[in-house]
Amino acid sequence: MMATLISVQIPAGYTLDVEITSLRNNTGFIMLQVLNESQVPVEQKKGVIQDFKYIVKIVNLPPGKYAVRYFHDENMNGNLDTNKMDIPTEGYGFSNNAYGLFGPKPFKEWLFDFNENKKLSLKIKY
Secondary structure (H helix, E strand, O other), X not given: OOOOOOXXXXXXXXXXXXXXXXXXXXXXXXXXXXXXXXXXXXXXXXXXXXXOEEEEEEEEXXXXXXXXXXXXXOOOOOOOOEOOXXXXXXXXXXXHHOEEOOEEOOHHHOOEXXXXXXXXXXXXEO
């Protein structure tokens, strides 16, 4: 009796490099999420800031549509702090630098196609 081996090729993921610039200091952490097109987080990263920027590499991310959101947790409490009017007092941002007048633009404007290695250059807003 001879066994047949079947080779199933699962497409490998790609690498997403994210660079966030214009941080006002090197204090605290960047808290970052990668969301799929259903707004479900698929990756979460917490990282240190060096030279007023944050760089992270997310490996083996499958092809698809994704969005990124992040904030600068200056006081290291794990939350995006806001004032009495719910305006953020810490820096924040979204993929495609999708800032609206009074908050972020709609989620669909954060989305980007991801079907090859990609680098996002994002600028934080305070």
